[in-house]
Structures are given as C-alpha cells and as structure tokens.
Amino acid sequence: MDFFSRKRMPVFLLDHVTEEVIYIVDRLKVRGLLMTPHKNVERIVVYLRGGKGQVGRVRPARMSQFKNKNTLVFAPYYRGSNGSEGRDHFCGDDLNDVIVGINILKEKYPQIPVHIIGxxxxxxxxxxxxxxxxxxxxxxxxxxxxxxxMYEERIDLRGMLKRMVGHPKKQYEEYERRNALKNINQDSPPILIVHGDKDKQVNINMAYHLEEHLKEHNVEYSTIYEQGEGHVFRPEKEKQTLIQIHNWMDKCENKNP
Incomplete structure (x- = not known):
C-alpha cells in the first residue's frame, strides 16, 4: 500500500518537503497534501479540512501550524474536490478517503503515533x-x-445538506449513518475539544453536545473553550491554542509510549 504518485509543490520549508499525492480509494484517484520532515518521523498529524469544494480548501500554512521537525502532516482533499475524482458525499463514502490515506501512512511508518485534527x-x-x-x-x-x-441551526446550509445527504425525515437513515457519537465509549481514544463561544459557523452547542456524550460514557477528554473567539481565532489566541494542542499530543503519547 502506497501513494500512486507524488508531485513536489512550490512550498518552501526548511525542515519539510511538501508534495501533492494521489492515492487510490474505491477505484478513484484522490488527492492530498503531504509534508514530510527531513528528519525521522516521530509523529503523524492528519488535518481534516472544513467546507466543500473550493471553500475551506487545504492550505499549507494551516498544516504547518501542527508540525515540528519530526512531524509528518497529511491532509486529504476529499473526493470530488481540488482535482480528486468522484463526488463528495459529505461524511459518506468520502470517509474512506481519510481512512485509506491514514492506513498508507501507518504502513509506511509503523508504530508512529497518529493524531487527527478535524x-x-x-x-x-x-x-x-x-x-x-x-x-x-x-x-x-x-x-x-x-x-x-447542523440542519436545524444553519438554515442557509439546508439546501446543501438536502442535496448531499437528504431530508432529515425522508432520508433519516442517511443521517443516522452519519451519527458520529453512537460508537464512542470509554474505550475510545481521548478527545480534545476546541471551540470559540462566538462561533457563528458552528455553534458552540455542538461542542457542548459532544462533551455531554463523552462525560456520560466516561471517555477521556479535555476542552479549550475560548471566550470572544469565532470560527477562526484571532492570531494571539490561535498561537496560545496551538501550544496547548502540541502539549496535548505530547501528553497522549507519553501515556501510551
């Protein structure tokens, strides 16, 4: 298992090589961006972008926030986006784009801790x-x-959700298939929740909803709730949050050496 092809990208970093990779998922050629350190890989971070299509596309500057000199960072574009074949199903078959990409990296770098950032x-x-x-x-x-x-809170996105997933009542099984919490339990890996209380794109109620489930099912978790911050944090607060995220990853790795 490996990437189908690699193309060097004009992103100049002192400690990493940046490549656009293509890999095969469900017979589709899916693209992603890969930052590989010159030094030994000791950590893998997988960044899962927001949006769809050109909205929220993968940016090297964003990926760079999660690296150090021994961290490999990978971000799938998702099928149907930015040159990837297929059609985006919004948390449907496109989940395989995440799973296959990570499995390629895990096979290439066995025993290396993998952290996902969504x-x-x-x-x-x-x-x-x-x-x-x-x-x-x-x-x-x-x-x-x-x-x-999301359907209830973001009236402006209902049309998109109807097209990509269906109507919550008529296609309820499609929403149930995308129920992310039902299989999370006390044996699940730890979760760090980061959210701003002024977020207008994704209401902080989403974070509270997740936290309630994690608490109820005795899942290890921690939270960073930032007062006055929106969907994208202001630079100084973002810098502080990134330090906390790196510390979180260190902590989780030290628990499972």
Whole structure:
C-alpha cells in the first residue's frame, strides 16, 4: 500500500518537503497534501479540512501550524474536490478517503503515533474515522458533531445538506449513518475539544453536545473553550491554542509510549 504518485509543490520549508499525492480509494484517484520532515518521523498529524469544494480548501500554512521537525502532516482533499475524482458525499463514502490515506501512512511508518485534527466540517469526518484507524488522539476544532443539529441551526446550509445527504425525515437513515457519537465509549481514544463561544459557523452547542456524550460514557477528554473567539481565532489566541494542542499530543503519547 502506497501513494500512486507524488508531485513536489512550490512550498518552501526548511525542515519539510511538501508534495501533492494521489492515492487510490474505491477505484478513484484522490488527492492530498503531504509534508514530510527531513528528519525521522516521530509523529503523524492528519488535518481534516472544513467546507466543500473550493471553500475551506487545504492550505499549507494551516498544516504547518501542527508540525515540528519530526512531524509528518497529511491532509486529504476529499473526493470530488481540488482535482480528486468522484463526488463528495459529505461524511459518506468520502470517509474512506481519510481512512485509506491514514492506513498508507501507518504502513509506511509503523508504530508512529497518529493524531487527527478535524476543523469545522472536518470535525465530524474525524469523529467518524478516528476509532477505525486507532488514532492516538483526536482534536476537534470548531467542529460539527451532529448533522441533525447542523440542519436545524444553519438554515442557509439546508439546501446543501438536502442535496448531499437528504431530508432529515425522508432520508433519516442517511443521517443516522452519519451519527458520529453512537460508537464512542470509554474505550475510545481521548478527545480534545476546541471551540470559540462566538462561533457563528458552528455553534458552540455542538461542542457542548459532544462533551455531554463523552462525560456520560466516561471517555477521556479535555476542552479549550475560548471566550470572544469565532470560527477562526484571532492570531494571539490561535498561537496560545496551538501550544496547548502540541502539549496535548505530547501528553497522549507519553501515556501510551
């Protein structure tokens, strides 16, 4: 198992090589961005983007926030986006794009801890896949945790959800298939919840909803709730949050050496 092809990208980092990779998922050629350190890989971070299509596309600057000199960072584009074949099903078959990409990395770098970071729409993508790939931890940042809640709260997105998933009453089974919480229990890897209380794209109620479930089922978790912050944090607060995220990953790895 390996990437089908690699293309060097004009992203100049002192300690990493940046490549656009293509890999095969369900007979589709799916693309992603890969930052590989020059030094030995000691940590893998998988960044799951938000949005769809050109909205929320993968950006090298964002990926770079989660690396150090020994961290490999990978971000799938998802099928139907940015040159990937197929059609985006919004947490449907496109979940395989996440799983297969991570499995390629796990085979290439066995025994290396894998942390997944899901932002916005990527939040629910991660909740639905992080257990399957046996992630060391999962960080959900401003993330969607429940599509039914999203349908109720974001009237402006109902048309998109009807097209991509269906109507909550007529296609209830499709929403139930995307229920990210039902299989999370006390044996699940730890979760870090990051959210701003002024987030207008993904209401902080999503984070509270997830926290309630984790608490009820005795899942290890921690929270970073930032007062006055929106969907995208202001630079100084973002910098502080990134330090906390790196510390979280260190903590989770030290628990499971």
């Amino acid at each position: 932002f916005s729409r990527g939040g629910i993508q991660g909740l639905l896949t992080y257990q399957t790939v046996k992630a060391t931890s999962y960080i959900i940042w401003g993330g969607v945790t429940d599509l039914l809640m």
